[in-house]
Amino acid sequence: MTMYTLHMAQADFVAWRDNARRLLAARVSPGDVLWQDDDSAGDLFASGDTDLPPPSETPLALKLSRQHLRRLECASHYWPTHQQECRWALLYRVVWRLAQGEGEALLAGDSDGGVVEQRIKAVNHEVHHMHAFLRFHQQPVTPEEQHAPEFIAWFEPRHDVLEAAARHFIDRMGQHRWLIMTPEGAILCDGRQWHIERPESGTFTVQDYQALSTMEDDAEDLWLAYYASTFNPARLNEKTMVRSMPSRFWRHMPERVLITGLISHARHGARRLGQDSRLADKRGHTITLPK
């Protein structure tokens, strides 16, 4: 029995699809393929790149609906941890089983379909996190710098969501010029066209981003004033906050500087009232009705 090793040089979905098609045509079962991402360390048992066998006399083929294809592609944007199964191997086992007539292989209740579903959920959730917690910083731009971005942001997503999430900002920002940087790539939009830039080697770092951002942004002070004031100390509930806004995002959000202070202030008595304590010391006044 031959083991086949497939190097996914460009770890992308289209390349996987071509490979999967050829493997199905040759009736190679999932157990006989070793998938290697370009970033995964070599497997102890991997032998060099093996040529795939010619198509079998009874080739397997699979027609997937567009919706199923989209689900598989979405799941392929999930970056597994080292203990988790390689994304390409999982997806190949799913299409193999579908080709054998096991329709349940893509359903959430199935052992493989369940994992696919979890990964889709995690990817979509990360897209949502990026929509929500990314913060643009306004840059001073002189009239000579007509192409420099007016708004820049740094974000560290956990999965490959840069492109999926960027569409939202293209819709949102109108004709503004902006830049979003992540370790794996940056999106640059000039108000009409956009493109993705990949780092020449390795990854972009937060220092690369900080080299771009020069000035303080005045609107941030207004935002901090709003954030502290809209907080209701009488309802203190940190658990829900941390569950909804995981702390790994805080590092690049301006409000991070307020959170612990607001919590301890609330714990030490401010909880008695809903009002922002900055207002308690200010002079107030009651209103008399006009006669």
Next chain:
Amino acid sequence: MQLTDKLIVLADAAKYDASCASSGAPKRSSRGQKGLGATNGNGICHSFTPDGRCVALLKILMTNFCLYDCQYCINRRSSNVPRARFSVDEIVRLTLDFYRRNLISGLFLSSGIIRSNDYTMEALVRVARTLRVEHQFRGYIHLKTIPDASPDLIRQAGLYADRLSVNVELPTSQSLNRLAPEKSDTTIRLAMSTIRDGLDEATAEPRAPRFSPGGQSTQMIVGADDTDDHTILGNVQSLYGDYRLKRVYYSAFSPIPESPSSVPLIAPPLLREHRLYQADFLIRGYGFRADELLTGPGNLSLDIDPKLAWALNHRELFPIDLDQADMYMIARVPGIGITSAKRIETLRRERRIRYTDLTRLGCSMKKLAPFITTQDYRPRQAGLERQALLAQMQTSTPAQMALL
């Protein structure tokens, strides 16, 4: 007064409104166009404050000067709070500045009543119009409607806002009479009907002017009076039916400075508020009737959720066989939501359901265990009495003592 100071006063004054949803707007995009903003129907929570509530919109009052003297409200005329008023330009500037930095999805604007109801409402509409027309702002706008404002102004508001809301304020008209003497249950309901008519018209006639595409919502304060949950849920059910409401929000009454003696000075009943939201969700999404959840006067149980409480009261209907039961009934099993119920139905067309499938679907196994059977599973607890089962299901985690 500096803009920052105004913001502190008027955000503090507005935060007792629980609604923060930015969902339900039609699809809009500014791709390559003049103007700013997009909506796609889904809400986004851009931040969370340490009270666990989301910040999706810039939620402010236009002014906290107010002629009314509602006892539960921090901005009542007899309250000794700092007062401020934003100009139209200030609100527009804050909204756009925050929006460009991805801090918010839009604006939630309410106001104290100054001069007259129409004057106030007109000022609110002017802010929305400036944002939409002058700045071509395509983000989310929620306008709080002044109940006594003229129907014509409400129509104009619907032209620019994604959602309109009128607060019923308190669960019953008796409480409203006692605590908010200037407000009247009748005019509040009239305003809600005006909005409903606008919504009906916009859906019935394709050429009708745009009207609040995200629908209308309302809010009631819980815990400022002594109305029980049974009455609340009954009234809520008729509100949903009568006014095509998208949502009813419940706001646990927070103690306010110099609290008048007519309202309690106690910690907000957060768990009660949570149970009401759960019951509300069961009424809206699961086809429960209010009188199924609470058969007589009293409050929802605080220690178990309303769906579990209902199932424990109806042991005769359970356990159900997941391979046979209606989807409607599967969704009524504690621990199984609508999505999981649909997935169970799809899966059982391929093969029979196994117990471990439910784990993968993310159901709450501890809750559902006594209420279902599958081909490889029968509940041990089938014979247990309600009380014994309840005791078995509750884990007592030690709770820290409350500060208040």
